Amino acid sequence: MGGGAMSAVCSEPGCGAVLARNPRRKGTRCQRCAARTRVRSAEELAATGAKIRARYAEPGALTAHRARCRAAQIAAQARDPELLARRREQGRRNGRLHGNKGQTPERNAKISRTQTERYLGWCPLEYRDEYRRLVRNAGLKAADARAAIEVQIEADLQRYLRTGRLQRSGLSS
Numbered sequence: 001m002g003g004g005a006m007s008a009v010c011s012e013p014g015c016g017a018v019l020a021r022n023p024r025r026k027g028t029r030c031q032r033c034a035a036r037t038r039v040r041s042a043e044e045l046a047a048t049g050a051k052i053r054a055r056y057a058e059p060g061a062l063t064a065h066r067a068r069c070r071a072a073q074i075a076a077q078a079r080d081p082e083l084l085a086r087r088r089e090q091g092r093r094n095g096r097l098h099g100n101k102g103q104t105p106e107r108n109a110k111i112s113r114t115q116t117e118r119y120l121g122w123c124p125l126e127y128r129d130e131y132r133r134l135v136r137n138a139g140l141k142a143a144d145a146r147a148a149i150e151v152q153i154e155a156d157l158q159r160y161l162r163t164g165r166l167q168r169s170g171l172s173s
């Protein structure tokens, strides 16, 4: 761990994630555990969604966010030249998973890409599983799930800018 000061650990029993310094954190849990708790209450969820939407409704906020996302993607690729190839392979695996209905792999991949991009084009690939988890398992509306993911991306990016470590907070793999 870089950073110098003591590194706190998520207070959620059994988690143990090391907490990066985050001026916006109000509690003692990691983002993932905090999000999991928020998801338990519909009212809190609605409040969180409203707060997030308000933040992104500010002039220039979304543009700045997109620029940061792009920068993060570029940085990620620079740090990990295999990234693109791995993502491609992941896409192929997904394609196989969803069955080949007599079409060529190339055509399947193209269809799958087009469909996914239509509703997930805003979401960086490494956050898509988490987004789907929020929608399918946590029952969030698409807009709320997107807002939650965008907050997560931003937090990850802020951490990256602070620590130089690019690390997605949602998944513990």
Ligand SMILES: [Zn+2]
Residues within 6 Å of the ligand: 010, 011, 012, 015, 016, 017, 029, 030, 031, 032, 033, 034
């Ligand atoms: Zn935790």
